[in-house]
Amino acid sequence: MSNVIEQIEQQIAKLSTKAVKKNTGVIRTVADGVAKIEGLSDVMYNEMVQFPGGVIGIALNLEEDEVGCVVLGDVSQLKEGDEVSTTGKLLSVPVGKALLGRVVDALGRPVDGKGPIDAKESYPVEKIAPGIMARKSVNQPLFTGIMAIDSMIPIGRGQRELIIGDRGTGKTTICIDTIINQARINKVGLASGDKNFRPVYSIYVAVGQKQSNIVRTIAALEAADALQYTVIVAAPAADNPANQYLAPFSGAAIGEWFMENGQDALIVYDDLSKHAVAYRQISLILKRPSGREAYPGDVFYLHSRLLERAARLDGKGSLTALPVIETQAGDVSAYIPTNVISITDGQIFLETDLFNQGIRPAVSVGLSVSRVGSSAQIKVTKQVGGKLKGELAQFRELAAFAQFGSDLDAKTKATLDRGSRIVELFKQPQLNPVAIETQASVLWALQKNYFDSIDVKNIVVAANSLKDYLTTRKADLLTKIRTEAKLTDEIEAGLKVAADEWKATFAAK
Amino acid sequence: MRADKKTKALAKQLFRLSIVNGTVSAEQVAGVLGWIEKTSPRRPLTLLKAYHHYIAAELARSRAVVEHAGPIADATLKMIEGAMTKRYNRVITATARSAPQLLAGLRVRVGSDIYESSVAGQLAALSV
Numbered sequence: 001m002s003n004v005i006e007q008i009e010q011q012i013a014k015l016s017t018k019a020v021k022k023n024t025g026v027i028r029t030v031a032d033g034v035a036k037i038e039g040l041s042d043v044m045y046n047e048m049v050q051f052p053g054g055v056i057g058i059a060l061n062l063e064e065d066e067v068g069c070v071v072l073g074d075v076s077q078l079k080e081g082d083e084v085s086t087t088g089k090l091l092s093v094p095v096g097k098a099l100l101g102r103v104v105d106a107l108g109r110p111v112d113g114k115g116p117i118d119a120k121e122s123y124p125v126e127k128i129a130p131g132i133m134a135r136k137s138v139n140q141p142l143f144t145g146i147m148a149i150d151s152m153i154p155i156g157r158g159q160r161e162l163i164i165g166d167r168g169t170g171k172t173t174i175c176i177d178t179i180i181n182q183a184r185i186n187k188v189g190l191a192s193g194d195k196n197f198r199p200v201y202s203i204y205v206a207v208g209q210k211q212s213n214i215v216r217t218i219a220a221l222e223a224a225d226a227l228q229y230t231v232i233v234a235a236p237a238a239d240n241p242a243n244q245y246l247a248p249f250s251g252a253a254i255g256e257w258f259m260e261n262g263q264d265a266l267i268v269y270d271d272l273s274k275h276a277v278a279y280r281q282i283s284l285i286l287k288r289p290s291g292r293e294a295y296p297g298d299v300f301y302l303h304s305r306l307l308e309r310a311a312r313l314d315g316k317g318s319l320t321a322l323p324v325i326e327t328q329a330g331d332v333s334a335y336i337p338t339n340v341i342s343i344t345d346g347q348i349f350l351e352t353d354l355f356n357q358g359i360r361p362a363v364s365v366g367l368s369v370s371r372v373g374s375s376a377q378i379k380v381t382k383q384v385g386g387k388l389k390g391e392l393a394q395f396r397e398l399a400a401f402a403q404f405g406s407d408l409d410a411k412t413k414a415t416l417d418r419g420s421r422i423v424e425l426f427k428q429p430q431l432n433p434v435a436i437e438t439q440a441s442v443l444w445a446l447q448k449n450y451f452d453s454i455d456v457k458n459i460v461v462a463a464n465s466l467k468d469y470l471t472t473r474k475a476d477l478l479t480k481i482r483t484e485a486k487l488t489d490e491i492e493a494g495l496k497v498a499a500d501e502w503k504a505t506f507a508a509k
Numbered sequence: 510m511r512a513d514k515k516t517k518a519l520a521k522q523l524f525r526l527s528i529v530n531g532t533v534s535a536e537q538v539a540g541v542l543g544w545i546e547k548t549s550p551r552r553p554l555t556l557l558k559a560y561h562h563y564i565a566a567e568l569a570r571s572r573a574v575v576e577h578a579g580p581i582a583d584a585t586l587k588m589i590e591g592a593m594t595k596r597y598n599r600v601i602t603a604t605a606r607s608a609p610q611l612l613a614g615l616r617v618r619v620g621s622d623i624y625e626s627s628v629a630g631q632l633a634a635l636s637v
Contacts, residue, residue, distance in 0.1 A: 023622055
């Protein structure tokens with residue numbers, strides 16, 4: 001027994017009794033998710049503070065006599081007089097490949113019930129964007145799998161392309177299709193054993209959405225076997241505004257891990273309109289001065305510092321951002337939409353009228369632009385799709401005369417016929433991205449007038465038939481187009497043979 | 510009733526007038542209280558409460574409250590006083606307060622800073 005006592009005494013003697021310094025304060029008021037704290041004389045802006053019961057918060061308002069902290073957790077546990085202490089740390093989230101296939105909240109904690117995440121590293125949620133010299137120009141394509149986008153509004157790795165439109169116009173669908181396409185490309189690329197192949201990992205940040213919508217998105221990704229390459233950061237409408245404010249930054253931190261480690265990632269912010277609303281709510285509760293539409297004066301900075309973190313780095317990887325903005329009644333000149341349009345490298349504008357006419361995806365080719373342009377296109381797409389935008393622009397100009405039918409000259413009629421066929425060709429069902437080699441083949445057939453003899457109302461059926469024919473019977477040709485990425489004489493000859501065979505079988509039906 | 514901006518600003522001004530050579534002057538405080546009584550400014554109760562708050566916070570910065578579980582020697586108190594005076598570059602007076610809930614060790618509080626060297630504090634740190 002005395003041996004046991006000696007062991008305990010030795011252990012006590014070994015214990016270090018070094019004093020630990022902490023800076024503390026006392027809660028004076030707690031309301032609406034914000035705590036006003038007296039004291040905390042050493043707290044820094046954006047520092048993480050520790051409340052009783054393991055609840056954490058962020059110091060956002062450093063006033064003369066008190067500190068305003070946003071509480072990231074259960075506010076009901078807190079009361080006046082509770083002691084709060086600084087942690088000396090910035091808020092950080094777990095990062096790494098361990099998050100792939102998982103659904104996490106704004107603080108990186110798993111919410112999918114699949115157990116803890118074995119992340120080896122954590123990155124700060126707020127981080128300064130890479131400087132100019134660290135960046136490289138955007139010239140690698142990111143294929144969305146949507147023909148209208150890949151041919152006319154191409155997106156590159158490291159670009160920020162805004163997806164903007166009214167409610168119910170297909171913004172989220174474009175994002176999900178893009179993620180599914182990355183998963184498909186990843187599977188093919190990784191299976192090919194090509195050492196130069198760079199997979200794209202996706203991060204989907206859901207801000208302020210209905211939980212049923214998030215569940216539906218997860219189910220769609222699971223069904224397409226895309227979830228294994230995706231991280232979902234969920235901050236639904238039921239979450240407090242602080243979590244909705246942080247979620248995009250947490251997603252950016254997760255994406256930055258891939259970028260800093262020489263890999264490519266895609267991040268979708270769905271949507272930044274709700275993000276701005278959550279930030280407005282926090283700012284008003286913190287009694288910050290409000291400006292236009294009651295948004296705080298730094299709402300531009302909120303989105304600019306978030307989106308600037310998407311980049312292509314020299315000697316490392318890239319982070320491509322697809323922010324989503326919801327407009328009201330098609331008003332792109334409102335406050336938040338104009339802010340984000342000026343920050344991003346282009347926008348894809350979705351129109352309700354086009355959607356209602358059955359043109360889905362409802363991309364307005366006239367108003368959509370990619371500031372990176374053909375630098376992010378492979379040669380074959382440039383060769384077959386270079387004229388499309390011009391042809392569609394001419395079609396739109398002449399569309400008003402379509403009602404006169406037989407009174408038009410041959411050239412006008414030809415332009416109208418071609419334009420209406422292009423519009424039909426670009427119709428695509430959701431959750432069905434098309435591989436770039438298939439897109440190039442179909443557009444080649446269009447340019448070589450294989451669709452001219454087909455009635456406009458049968459173009460969709462004809463295009464699907466051609467795609468099926470090519471994927472089932474000409475897989476080698478498609479592989480060749482994908483690997484060589486340009487139209488050689490040999491490939492063109494192969495396409496001619498394939499198109500002629502298909503046309504014969506299609507006409508016979 | 511919370512102090513409005515003007516009352517707060519006046520309280521702050523009176524507080525600054527109460528500081529002489531970096532410390533709270535009892536004479537100045539008495540003078541301020543006499544002035545308030547004489548002139549009866551707007552919302553005197555709110556003004557006094559705000560003034561009291563600033564003076565209390567300033568006094569807390571110059572006082573080291575040493576909470577101890579067991580007995581504490583005067584020499585230890587003097588040592589803590591000297592260390593804190595050196596650290597904060599102003600005169601700090603140490604006062605002892607018994608706190609059996611600490612189990613063992615000390616906790617020193619100076620203003621918003623806490624120097625935790627107690628068993629209870631270390632156990633609390635482990636539980637977070």
